[in-house]
Amino acid sequence: MEALIYASGGVVIVTILAVVYYLTHESKYAYERKFDYGYRVALQPVSGQYEKDLSLDPYATLVTANKEGLDGLDEKEETVPMPTLEELSGGATFGTGTPLSGDLAKVDPSKLYRDDWRAQKPANVGQRFLVFGFATPEYKSDKMAIAWAPDASFNSELAPFDLHLRLVRAPSSVTVQPIDIDLKRQPEGRMELPSYVATSDEARTEGYVFALEATPTSSTAAAVSGGIFRSEWDPTGSYPKFGFVPLLMGTFLITLLAILFASPFAIATAVYLSESAPSRVREWVKPVIELLASVPTVVLGYFGLMLVAPFLQNTLAKAVGMDSGRALLTTSLIMAVLLIPTITSVAEDALRAVPQSMRDGGEALGLTLKERLRKIVLPAAKGGLTAAILLGMARAIGETMIVWILGGGAPLLPTFHGVKDTVGNLMKPVTAAPDTVAREMGNVDFQGVHYGHLFLLGLTLFVLTLVINIVGYRLGRRNAWQS
Amino acid sequence: MIETATSTPVVIGVRGLNVFYGEKQALKNISAEIHEKKVTTLIGPSGCGKSTFLRTLNRMNDRIEGIRIEGDIQIAGEDPYAKGADLLALRRRVGMVFQKPNPFPMTIYENVAMGPKMHYGLRGKQLDEVVEEALREAALWDEVKDDFRKKNGLNLSGGQQQRLCIARMLAVRPEIILMDEPCSALDPISTAKVEELIGQLSGAHTLLVVTHNLQQAERISDYTAFFMFGELVEHGHSKAIFTDPVHRSTQDYVSGRFG
The missing domain is CATH 1.10.3720.10 (MetI-like)
Known part of the structure; x- marks a missing residue:
């Protein structure tokens, strides 16, 4: 009888301890969380139809971090070479691209890839993502604009990193103030720049180069702990x-x-x-x-x-x-x-x-x-x-x-x-x-x-x-x- | 058989009282007269009906399921069981102290103030005076005067709790006081204090005290009633009951041969 009492008491205590252990142990996977970001950047005419909604601009570059499930198609699209000025003429007024080499001194025209708004460009936190841009000869205004906006449902407030959009290189023919935009403070915006019109295929490589950079500000654990106090539960969204x-x-x-x-x-x-x-x-x-x-x-x-x-x-x-x-x-x-x-x-x-x-x-x-x-x-x-x-x-x-x-x-x-x-x-x-x-x-x-x-x-x-x-x-x- | 003394007027008169708990008869044809401003103790073996008798006097048995009460009770000339009897007036006239100290879960002041507030509508300074007076009468004042407004009645010692209950009862200014084994849960020192209190109160109040302690009964009472098997066997001057009882069973009980 006594043994039975001890046994059942033991079972109860062991069960409670096991539940606590199991709950604690399995909840560690919450702390393996990676925080995604998604940002659009585009060169636009000073006044144009995509001024209001950057997500509709077919030439905006969408940079995303840690997003899994980019399909094969995206990768292929990403490696479509930049069209020549001739090919662009009559169509696009602006060209933006992704220079795959990090060497800004000499951008190889044959290593320029065309951006497509459907293609997400992966970039990890800590890495710098470059966007390259110029206007085609059809563009007549002496101003152009750089526009930026977060991807739908992405909220940089929630991410444990600083996001900056910087002008890293301007064409030698224009004079422009340094640009460094804190995307947490100014998540969405547009800024005018002097036009840079590429008159030859060689001149394209002289274009503006912007960098989108994410630098971690806090540990993942701290960010997860902070994240659970937020007022939104959306575990399956593109930015959960x-x-x-x-x-x-x-x-x-x-x-x-x-x-x-x-x-x-x-x-x-x-x-x-x-x-x-x-x-x-x-x-x-x-x-x-x-x-x-x-x-x-x-x-x-x-x-x-x-x-x-x-x-x-x-x-x-x-x-x-x-x-x-x-x-x-x-x-x-x-x-x-x-x-x-x-x-x-x-x-x-x-x-x-x-x-x-x-x-x-x-x-x-x-x-x-x-x-x-x-x-x-x-x-x-x-x-x-x-x-x-x-x-x-x-x-x-x-x-x-x-x-x-x-x-x-x-x-x-x-x-x-x-x-x-x-x-x-x-x-x-x-x-x-x-x-x-x-x-x-x-x-x-x-x-x-x-x-x-x-x-x-x-x-x-x-x-x-x-x-x-x-x-x-x-x-x-x-x-x-x-x- | 009832022996009566005529030194003071009769304040409680009981005639032919029968009390039944369902089928069981707890009190059998009780007749008694209780004298004003005297102490009467009720003694007898456990289950003899002395507590039932006490509680019947101030209608404390009403809530018991299946109880039936027959007979005639007069308290100061009024029948508490009459149709339309004023229960509140009965409670005002008859106070009660219980075996187990039962202070309410509130401060000492609130415990004592509850009765006068309800019965006499006293407020403010008048109420304070009544509370202090009752605490003094119950010989508790000196021990609690510093914190009686803050201290919970339940945080007092057993003896203090019982004196608090006495103060609470006295604050209503009853003429008749019923005490159901008031000392049986107390230590000897507390018991002595309560006994002393009973002596002081008897000058101005009629007291009925149930007790199992025969020495106590002898010490404190003017009259004693001996109950057995639901019957009132003998009732008279305490001196007579304890030294020269009429009945054999009384003799046996007071001499400690059973009980």
């Missing part, structure tokens, strides 16, 4: 973002609302059961409530999806605008249904633990049931009642299925512009941390960066619920009359 904020915000909102919905009911029920219910009623109701706590959450989830969500959508759609029944409100309501039995049961135990003698004292003093509750029993059971709510919170934080089924799966960052907007948050879809882990874990690259971040998220949840449980446990044990 692993901000936990929207997920934890979803968890927080659902938990908060569910607790707000559930606690009054649960505590009122607990008070009724412990203070005024006849023992026959209590003997029946308490086990039934505890039975409710064992309803599988997937059942609760589909109950919400089939009955509550359509009902809410039909009744609220006109009043406040609810696009889908799968929303924060529905999720929190069903979560509250899940929490009521847990909170009721623990709260009832806490209330019953208040010594009868205290109630007697109140009664002998002439306090009514209501006054005894308000002045004596509830304050005395404060610790236990808080513990009940905290245990409910821990349950809500870890709950996966209900959020997965009812949340709608879109991150929600609430907005508070007036009453209508604030209430409107309830009608928006939501996603939380546990359902994100469950939903995405099946589709990630094994031991990839996304995978690592899901484990890091799991570890965060584990620590969060552990802390809440410990606090709840300690509060539950510490009763005022036992101090």
Whole structure:
């Protein structure tokens, strides 16, 4: 018998340690993250059709770092030689190219390659990428412009490196101030330059040469740690973002609302059961409530999806605008249904633990049931009642299925512009941390960066619920009359 | 059989009191008269009904499921069980102290102030005075005067807690005080203090004290009632009960042959 007790205790402890170890160990893959960048640079006429949107300019050079999956076609395109002036004439007014040799003194015309906006030019952090440019003889203005813009969805703020666009060589025939643009400060812009028109194929090699340079500013680990505090979770985008904020915000909102919905009911029920219910009623109701706590959450989830969500959508759609029944409100309501039995049961135990003698004292003093509750029993059971709510919170934080089924799966960052907007948050879809882990874990690259971040998220949840449980446990044990 | 003394008027009169817990009869045809401003102790073996009797007087048994109370009780000329009886007035008139000290989870001041605030609507300075007076009467003032507004009643020692409960009860200015084994959870020094308090209170209050401690009963009381198996066996002057009881079972109990 004793051996059995030790064995089961050991299994529990070993399991917990193993979970912590596994979560920590696997989350290291999050720290193998490489930060990508993507930038477009183009030489343009002073006023032209692509002035506003550089991404449409077919001659803009797109430089990207660490992007995997450049297909073979791109590489081939990259090695298309620069057309001669004759070939360019009548067509392009500007030529830009990529000199493959780093020697700026003599750019070999035969080693010039034409840029194509579809072709991404890979460059690693720490390397310098050169862009070469000139105007063809058709161009008549004495000004031309260098324009730069980040690739769609690339945000240099998030990257742990400095990005600079520098003029490294100007044609000898023009006079120009040195140019060094900090792309973090000025991510998008356009700057006029004196025209350089290449009148012969030889003269092309005299053109402007710009360098795009990325230099690391912080360690990857620091950047990853900083990255998880960002407000965007977009793990599969071309520049993936692993901000936990929207997920934890979803968890927080659902938990908060569910607790707000559930606690009054649960505590009122607990008070009724412990203070005024006849023992026959209590003997029946308490086990039934505890039975409710064992309803599988997937059942609760589909109950919400089939009955509550359509009902809410039909009744609220006109009043406040609810696009889908799968929303924060529905999720929190069903979560509250899940929490009521847990909170009721623990709260009832806490209330019953208040010594009868205290109630007697109140009664002998002439306090009514209501006054005894308000002045004596509830304050005395404060610790236990808080513990009940905290245990409910821990349950809500870890709950996966209900959020997965009812949340709608879109991150929600609430907005508070007036009453209508604030209430409107309830009608928006939501996603939380546990359902994100469950939903995405099946589709990630094994031991990839996304995978690592899901484990890091799991570890965060584990620590969060552990802390809440410990606090709840300690509060539950510490009763005022036992101090 | 009831022996009565006529030195002071009768303040509690009980006639033909029967109390049932479901099928079980806890008190059998009890009749007794309690004299004003005297100390009456209720003695008897465990489960004899003395606590039930005490709690029935101020309707502390009402919440017990399946309880049935028959008979006639008069407290200062009023029947607490009459239809429309003023329960609040009964609580005001009859104070109670319990076996286990039961201060409320709040400061000493709040504990004592709760009764007068509720019953007399006292506020501010008047309330402060009542609280201080009650704490003085309960001989607790000197020990807590420095921090009674901040200190939680639960942080006092057992004996102090019991005196706090007495102060709380006294602050309501009851005429009759019921004490259900007030010293059984206390150490000898605390017990002596509470006994001394009982002596001081008896001049102005009628006290009914349940106790298991026969020496204590002899020391503190003017009258003693001996209960056994739900019956009031003997009730009279303490001196008579302890030295020359009428009944054999009383004789056996007070001489320690059982109990």
